[in-house]
Amino acid sequence: MQNDLSLQLRPEQPSDCAAIDEIVRSAFWLEFASTSEVPLVQTLRERDELVRELTLVALEDNVVVGYIAMSEVTRDGASARGLGLAPVAVDPQRQGAGIGSALIEASLAIAVRAGWQFVVLLGHAEYYPRFGFVPAREHGVTGDYGDGDGWMVRALTDEPPSPGHVRYCSAFQ
Numbered sequence: 001m002q003n004d005l006s007l008q009l010r011p012e013q014p015s016d017c018a019a020i021d022e023i024v025r026s027a028f029w030l031e032f033a034s035t036s037e038v039p040l041v042q043t044l045r046e047r048d049e050l051v052r053e054l055t056l057v058a059l060e061d062n063v064v065v066g067y068i069a070m071s072e073v074t075r076d077g078a079s080a081r082g083l084g085l086a087p088v089a090v091d092p093q094r095q096g097a098g099i100g101s102a103l104i105e106a107s108l109a110i111a112v113r114a115g116w117q118f119v120v121l122l123g124h125a126e127y128y129p130r131f132g133f134v135p136a137r138e139h140g141v142t143g144d145y146g147d148g149d150g151w152m153v154r155a156l157t158d159e160p161p162s163p164g165h166v167r168y169c170s171a172f173q
């Protein structure tokens with residue numbers, strides 16, 4: 001995937017892991033003073049819970065500058081072809097340049113083509129509406145993180161998301 005001359009997007013490879021960990025660590029530390037996302041990503045990998053074709057790195061001059069992870073969620077305890085978007089992180093030195101948007105749009109586009117039905121996330125309520133996300137409560141989609149504006153859902157088909165209780169995979173528990 002190539003969205004301009006300098007930014008390349010592709011699925012993560014084992015050789016990217018150290019760079020991904022560092023970007024996730026620095027981005028979440030700066031934004032939330034949090035470090036828990038690094039072991040989360042490592043656990044997602046170890047348990048093979050990442051949806052590989054949707055879990056992408058962004059590279060500039062072959063240097064990893066951004067990352068998006070997708071994993072499968074359940075609805076009411078059953079598979080529903082749903083995804084959890086988490087985490088997404090961009091090198092703090094490179095934020096605000098469209099890298100996060102490129103990663104999110106690319107991963108969502110692949111997910112649509114692959115027949116996934118919906119995506120949930122817990123994130124910045126002001127950032128994700130531009131990608132089609134709305135507060136999940138508007139569709140009766142509940143989760144384990146409350147029903148604030150940052151708990152969001154986006155359909156990946158023409159149908160609205162079905163209501164139900166969505167739960168992330170085991171790495172998040």
Ligand SMILES: CC(C)(COP(=O)(O)OP(=O)(O)OC[C@H]1O[C@@H](n2cnc3c(N)ncnc32)[C@H](O)[C@@H]1OP(=O)(O)O)[C@@H](O)C(=O)NCCC(=O)NCCS
Nearest residue numbers: 027031088089090095096097098099100101123124126127
């Ligand atoms: C959120 C993040 C992935 C966005 O990546 P990015 O490459 O900086 O984003 P883009 O350049 O594509 O988009 C920039 C836009 O995002 C907005 N944005 C960035 N962080 C935001 C935040 N915390 N809240 C609301 N909007 C935010 C910017 O205001 C900008 O808006 P504009 O286009 O209207 O000017 C990145 O800032 C990051 O890694 N943050 C720390 C980790 C994090 O918060 N991850 C998401 C958890 S929900």
